[in-house]
């Protein structure tokens with residue numbers, strides 16, 4: 001046995017363990033609003049933070065110690081102060097920032113609840129259905145995907161299809177399939193008031209959140225309905241259809257892709273956004289790949305297998321995506337030039 005390799009592995013493993021544990025404390029700081037309290041304040045002492053937040057001193061002391069040791073906060077021993085640097089605040093306190101990451105601290109712990117079900121399914125088959133992941137998962141998805149979508153969708157992603165943007169501005173019928181909490185549909189509805197947006201999803205709780213958000217936004221050109229992607233209406237058809245992180249989750253991807261094709265009006269375009277991954281395991285042997293496979297094992301794949309589905313998995317690359325689209329009857333498949341570390345963007349049609 002190579003002891004150096006073992007020690008190196010122990011170091012890597014303990015880094016993962018530390019991250020997993022610290023993320024739980026990040027979740028506490030996120031949900032209590034502690035990050036927002038520290039944002040833009042510069043260095044503050046424990047007493048000042050207690051006075052600001054009204055939180056229990058002993059809890060704050062331990063939380064601040066965790067976050068300082070993890071270098072999320074900068075601790076200055078001379079003044080015994082804690083500071084959340086602006087760069088970290090953009091990721092943890094400012095939900096309107098495209099760099100906001102704290103949603104992951106809600107989503108990842110929600111995945112851990114699926115472990116017993118995945119263990120059982122691993123032995124017996126089946127899986128953990130979406131409905132068992134609970135509200136933290138739904139909100140976690142919205143808070144992880146939402147900030148990037150709100151900022152980038154109309155500024156960077158859709159402009160990769162200038163003709164579609166022109167049509168959206170003029171006024172067309174659009175469907176977002178697997179709309180979740182409605183972030184993408186609502187973002188487009190706000191940007192393109194002449195167009196009409198229909199968000200479809202199978203999950204009632206997600207749709208409830210979407211409808212509430214539409215109400216709060218006063219959006220009159222967006223409608224949400226509980227419809228399976230395999231049954232979306234095709235008459236009248238839609239000029240533009242989108243799916244954001246959906247196709248790999250569905251029970252029957254080919255059926256959903258086939259129905260999207262059927263529901264696409266003459267000359268319409270379909271934008272499929274999927275996790276950024278290669279087609280083969282060898283291409284995905286890095287940290288982002290590990291994250292994608294882990295999310296897939298504990299959520300994407302299992303919730304599809306729970307319904308006897310295909311369990312496609314989140315890490316499918318452009319080659320397989322194209323094959324599925326061709327099998328569903330699409331003639332056009334093009335990977336769009338959109339710089340994004342998390343997702344791949346495909347324009348599909350015909």
Ligand SMILES: C[S@@+](CC[C@H](N)C(=O)[O-])C[C@H]1O[C@@H](n2cnc3c(N)ncnc32)[C@H](O)[C@@H]1O
Pocket residue numbers: 130141142145146177178179180181183200201202203206227228229230243244245246249250251256
């Ligand atoms: C990972 S979430 C993505 C949600 C949203 N598009 C986003 O980007 O935040 C996948 C969504 O697909 C929905 N979904 C899964 N299977 C579906 C199906 N067959 N038809 C419609 N929606 C489905 C789930 O309920 C969930 O809201």
